[in-house]
Amino acid sequence: MRRRDFLASLLAPPPASTLVHEHVLVDFIGANQVSRSRYDPEEVFRLALPHLQAVARLGCRRMLECTPNFLGRDPGLLRRLAEASGVELWTNTGLYAAREFIFLPVYAKTESATKLARRFIREHQRGVEGTKPRFIKIGVDRGPLPPLSRKLVEAAAITSRETGLPLASHTGDGVAALEQLEILSKAKCPLTRFVWVHAQNERDPEVHAKAARAGAWVEFDGIGPRSAEYHLRCVKAMAERDLLGRTLISQDSGWYHVGEPNGGNFRGYTYLYTDFLPMLPEGWAQRLLVDNPALAFGATA
Numbered sequence: 640m641r642r643r644d645f646l647a648s649l650l651a652p653p654p655a656s657t658l659v660h661e662h663v664l665v666d667f668i669g670a671n672q673v674s675r676s677r678y679d680p681e682e683v684f685r686l687a688l689p690h691l692q693a694v695a696r697l698g699c700r701r702m703l704e705c706t707p708n709f710l711g712r713d714p715g716l717l718r719r720l721a722e723a724s725g726v727e728l729w730t731n732t733g734l735y736a737a738r739e740f741i742f743l744p745v746y747a748k749t750e751s752a753t754k755l756a757r758r759f760i761r762e763h764q765r766g767v768e769g770t771k772p773r774f775i776k777i778g779v780d781r782g783p784l785p786p787l788s789r790k791l792v793e794a795a796a797i798t799s800r801e802t803g804l805p806l807a808s809h810t811g812d813g814v815a816a817l818e819q820l821e822i823l824s825k826a827k828c829p830l831t832r833f834v835w836v837h838a839q840n841e842r843d844p845e846v847h848a849k850a851a852r853a854g855a856w857v858e859f860d861g862i863g864p865r866s867a868e869y870h871l872r873c874v875k876a877m878a879e880r881d882l883l884g885r886t887l888i889s890q891d892s893g894w895y896h897v898g899e900p901n902g903g904n905f906r907g908y909t910y911l912y913t914d915f916l917p918m919l920p921e922g923w924a925q926r927l928l929v930d931n932p933a934l935a936f937g938a939t940a
C-alpha cells in the first residue's frame with residue numbers, strides 16, 4: 640500500500656458501521672392524538688431517503704431507529720426506506736414514560752409490569768406489522784422515578800430477561816440511570832443489556848463510570864457541531880477510566896417532524912462521520928461504531 644493510501648485508510652470511517660440512536664420520523668402530539676393519518680408516508684419517504692443514502696455512502700450499514708410506539712413508530716415506512724437506501728433500519732418495542740407520561744396509552748397506566756412485558760414479548764415474537772423489533776426502547780425523566788416509570792422499567796427488564804433483547808432507555812439524569820440498574824438487578828435482568836441513553840445529560844464522569852463498571856452501556860447522544868467538544872470530553876473521560884469498551888455514541892438526529900410544514904428541519908446523519916470521527920484517536924471509530932454496537936445490540940456485519 641502506498642503511504643498516501645495508507646494514511647487515507649486510517650482516516651476513512653470504518654466500513655459497516657452502526658448508528659445506535661437516530662430517528663426517521665417523530666410525532667410529539669401525544670398518545671391521545673397520535674395517528675398515521677397525521678402524515679403522508681410518501682412525503683416522509685421522499686425527504687428521508689437522501690439523508691439515508693448520504694450516510695450509506697460514508698459506510699453506515701445500519702441504524703437503530705429509536706422512535707417508540709405512540710411517538711410515530713412506523714415499521715412499514717422503515718422497511719421501504721431500508722430497501723431503497725441499503726441502510727438496515729431496526730425498530731423497537733417498549734413504551735416511553737418521559738415527558739410526564741403524555742406518550743403513554745391508557746393501558747400502560749392500569750396494567751401490571753408483567754402484563755406490559757407480555758405485550759412487548761408478543762411484539763418481539765410475532766413482529767410489528769411484519770417487522771421484528773430488535774431492541775427495547777423506553778424513556779424516563781429525571782430520578783427519583785415515580786411508580787409508573789418504575790413499573791415500565793420493570794416491564795422492560797422482564798422483557799429483556801425473557802427475550803435477550805437489549806434495553807435502551809432515554810434517561811433524564813444519573814440518578815434515574817442508577818435507579819434503573821437497581822430495578823434490572825431485582826428483576827434478574829443482566830445489567831450488560833442496559834443502554835443508558837442520553838448519558839450526556841449527567842455531567843459527572845464518575846457517575847458514567849459507576850454505571851459502566853456495573854455492566855451498563857453508557858451512550859452519549861446528540862453529537863452535533865455545538866456539542867462536539869463536550870461529547871469528545873465525555874468519551875475521553877470514559878477511555879481514561881479504561882471504559883471505552885462500555886461506551887456508545889450517536890447523534891439522535893433526523894427527522895421528519897409530524898405536524899410541521901414539510902416535516903420541519905430534517906437534520907441529516909453525516910456529521911458524526913465527517914466531523915466527529917476525525918477528532919478521535921486512531922482505532923476509536925472502529926470500537927464506537929462497529930465493535931461496541933455489535934456487543935451491545937448484536938449488530939454484526
Ligand SMILES: [Zn+2]
Binds near residue numbers: 660661705891
Ligand atoms: Zn432519540
